[in-house]
Amino acid sequence: MAQPMYHLIADDLRGQIERGDLRPGAQLPTELELREKYEASRNTIRDAIKRLIGLGLVETRPGQGTFVTQKIDPFVTTLTGDQKSGRASGGEGIAYLSEVSEQHRKPAESTPRVEIQVPSAEVALRLRISPGVQVVSRHQQRFIDDIPWSLQTTYYPMEFVTSGKAPMLLMAEDMAEGTVQYLKKAIGLEQVGYRDWITARTPDSNEQTFFRIPHDSTVFEIFRTGFDQNETPMRVTVTVFPADRNQFIVNVGNVPDPQYDLSQSEPETTEPETTEAEK
Amino acid sequence: MAQPMYHLIADDLRGQIERGDLRPGAQLPTELELREKYEASRNTIRDAIKRLIGLGLVETRPGQGTFVTQKIDPFVTTLTGDQKSGRASGGEGIAYLSEVSEQHRKPAESTPRVEIQVPSAEVALRLRISPGVQVVSRHQQRFIDDIPWSLQTTYYPMEFVTSGKAPMLLMAEDMAEGTVQYLKKAIGLEQVGYRDWITARTPDSNEQTFFRIPHDSTVFEIFRTGFDQNETPMRVTVTVFPADRNQFIVNVGNVPDPQYDLSQSEPETTEPETTEAEK
DNA sequence: GCAAATTTGTTCGTATGTATT
């Protein structure tokens, strides 16, 4: 037994999925049927399926069956905003709405949840404030084509509001102009650049339920620190993206226009063929 | 039974790890011991441990036991090379060696493996060549402090060598000056910019063995397309990084010098305490 | 170098619970 049986079964099923014999959304044979087909016990079949789940190829629905996962058409975010001026454009909100629309997809975002809180050590470090000091945070959920896409929280130093100069930061509503533009007008702080710190990790329980992803999947976590004229951090934005539906682009120097049209050149999508009914 | 038993067991062990009762590198009780402690069957214990493996908190070694994973100190790569000029600096090789040294860590790389091959559809698309056309590829393995860090393959159009102008591309050895500089001298093609395309996926079997990572872990895959004066792609570099030991930075506009010194502000590392003997 | 002991890996069988149709 060079390879354990559940590896062989998983590999056989993986082949069927990758060759297209089993299309996205299609139902796999039930565990009982697979048990007969491969002449293995139900537990062994389940071990094989667990492997496929780990690879993100299938998902199980209690009472229904096992299904090939629908690959979500990935959304591409450009991290280097306006490369000509090298200048960070508006806030993330504005950039998000326009970038999504450009790709002919429907953006949506929740109204901000505003909180006064003590940020994590990582955020405090980037904002260059002492651990334990309070900040203003604005949190939003973002959707594309009604699919949960990202969770974003931006942290601002408390002085912005205690000084009375930027009261709108506490308003739990969208700022049409964007918070970055607002801060320039209100306080005179201009964001002259930013740094993105890109990491990957497993999702916490909140993220699991919001994105509907398994506990051992991966999310990107991007810390964006915005700097003002004095090279001082004026805000830190933490955005969490599920890795299965997000990609990123970084442009440096002179590059031609992006080609968003090269979405996954897949094996072939011959027929859309609506395979199953949604609940 | 609100929560299944193996969830509760996993959560209890997770708590011990995160509180520091079980330090990185420490061995967990054996399955038999855990079976007695939690009064569950061995299979249930194993389900709990599988969960912890999925979260990347522990690893099992057949014949030895289960151990808390050693977090590898992540290495940070800056994707925007020289932000002042907005110009892509030398080749990746040069940039890699200097960037790693700056962080006081020891870089190493294999001698390049040169091949003539038909690239994947993704690479062909980015190089703007027809599918099925051959290209020159140069492949390298990179290490930091003797740990496998990345796998990199760069693809160049075949004309570069068939024209006889850039024969060094076929030499299976390091180019001290960097291939980007060499191409400028040899063919007159200057890289005036590049675009990075950042994605995440599960590793293939090669990557699993080289990086020693499980089949359901995550790797970053970054496609870097370099453009010449004519806005034409002159090379495509594909680099694969395990997500557990790599992070990335993108600088836009004016930003202060990076602070590499803010490595994970962990719960506390009170005592190093060498827990176990290496083989 | 070999054999025994230890520990995890694989596979089976069985029973019962929970979600969906």
Add this chain to the structure above:
DNA sequence: CAATACATACGAACAAATTTG
């Protein structure tokens, strides 16, 4: 309520890797 399908849990046996005597 019944049937179907996946989820959890137990027990058992043997295999494979590693360490120890």
